Amino acid sequence: MHEMSIAQSLLTIILDESARHRIKQVRQVNLQVGAMAAIVPESLNFCFELLSRDTLAEGATLSIEEIPVVARCRDCNLNYPVENQVFLCPQCGVPSLELISGRELSVVSIEGETGDDDGSN
Amino acid sequence: MAQIKVPVVQNILEANERLAALNRQRFDKAGIYAINLMSSPGAGKTSLLEKTIEALAGRLNMAVIEGDLQTAYDAERIQKKGVQAVQINTDGGCHLDGNMIQIAMDALDLTDVDLLVIENVGNLVCPAEFNLGEHDKVTILSVTEGDDKPLKYPLMFQISSVLIVNKIDLLPYVSCSMDAIRKQAHQLNATQQIFEISCRTGEGLEPWIRWLEDRVRAQKKRMG
Numbered sequence: 001m002h003e004m005s006i007a008q009s010l011l012t013i014i015l016d017e018s019a020r021h022r023i024k025q026v027r028q029v030n031l032q033v034g035a036m037a038a039i040v041p042e043s044l045n046f047c048f049e050l051l052s053r054d055t056l057a058e059g060a061t062l063s064i065e066e067i068p069v070v071a072r073c074r075d076c077n078l079n080y081p082v083e084n085q086v087f088l089c090p091q092c093g094v095p096s097l098e099l100i101s102g103r104e105l106s107v108v109s110i111e112g113e114t115g116d117d118d119g120s121n
Numbered sequence: 122m123a124q125i126k127v128p129v130v131q132n133i134l135e136a137n138e139r140l141a142a143l144n145r146q147r148f149d150k151a152g153i154y155a156i157n158l159m160s161s162p163g164a165g166k167t168s169l170l171e172k173t174i175e176a177l178a179g180r181l182n183m184a185v186i187e188g189d190l191q192t193a194y195d196a197e198r199i200q201k202k203g204v205q206a207v208q209i210n211t212d213g214g215c216h217l218d219g220n221m222i223q224i225a226m227d228a229l230d231l232t233d234v235d236l237l238v239i240e241n242v243g244n245l246v247c248p249a250e251f252n253l254g255e256h257d258k259v260t261i262l263s264v265t266e267g268d269d270k271p272l273k274y275p276l277m278f279q280i281s282s283v284l285i286v287n288k289i290d291l292l293p294y295v296s297c298s299m300d301a302i303r304k305q306a307h308q309l310n311a312t313q314q315i316f317e318i319s320c321r322t323g324e325g326l327e328p329w330i331r332w333l334e335d336r337v338r339a340q341k342k343r344m345g
Contacts, residue, residue: 002251023125038274105134
């Protein structure tokens with residue numbers, strides 16, 4: 001499935017950012033994934049594990065925070081949580097296509113070790 | 122070894138979004154209206170295209186980008202209808218992305234093209250996450266797939282501006298309720314246009330063709 005291409009893009013971002021911040025070993029990658037995103041976390045983990053072998057992200061944990069779906073009503077400006085996939089404003093019944101959250105597929109931060117001596121020996 | 126945590130905040134799909142935006146610019150510059158046609162395998166994407174080509178012959182200039190896992194069957198079907206078509210084989214990949222469209226466009230003569238149809242790989246999940254630069258996403262659901270599909274694949278149905286329900290000639294033989302489909306589509310995207318058609322009998326095709334022509338005209342007007 002498309003988790004493979006997502007994992008590939010994710011690895012590219014991680015390796016670029018690691019090079020910029022002189023990270024030698026990535027330990028954890030913090031992600032936000034919207035509840036509406038068509039992503040299966042187990043599948044993403046599996047693909048990432050395969051692709052990251054022999055890179056400095058090998059063995060890194062993907063920590064996924066699921067973001068709830070929130071829509072905005074363009075008539076009354078109400079932000080409301082979307083439950084049971086109903087994208088209609090609970091106040092005025094108007095359909096909402098504008099999502100405030102729920103489609104995230106983002107890297108938030110990367111944790112790892114630099115080659116620098118931190119003075120602690 | 123020093124431990125560090127660096128903030129990144131980057132959309133994983135950003136690279137694709139950038140390519141999609143470039144594709145959109147290219148469509149607009151050429152005055153082309155583009156749709157991304159999606160469905161599960163066998164719902165009738167290529168059949169709808171054949172019927173659409175027949176109906177628009179002599180009225181609009183069309184071009185087609187065909188996504189397929191392995192074969193060139195679909196592109197051959199389209200070329201037989203006298204429309205230029207380019208095949209993208211994804212070699213098992215489950216969706217088209219912005220980069221593939223960029224490459225495919227180079228293989229097409231876009232002069233005088235009014236309408237570009239991109240037929241995505243048959244799949245109701247993955248193509249939903251990848252914008253191609255299209256103006257509208259069109260999803261086909263055939264009645265033989267069952268009336269529970271919109272809520273089972275909410276992203277696909279939520280982001281599509283058009284839902285085409287195909288194979289309605291088979292409605293008497295399957296337990297599929299049009300009301301259930303309409304109700305689910307309404308709660309996911311109440312602004313969605315729904316066309317109920319049968320590619321086999323030709324029933325219901327006319328409103329879809331008129332809608333397409335309106336969109337092509339609107340695009341020409343917008344782009345001067």
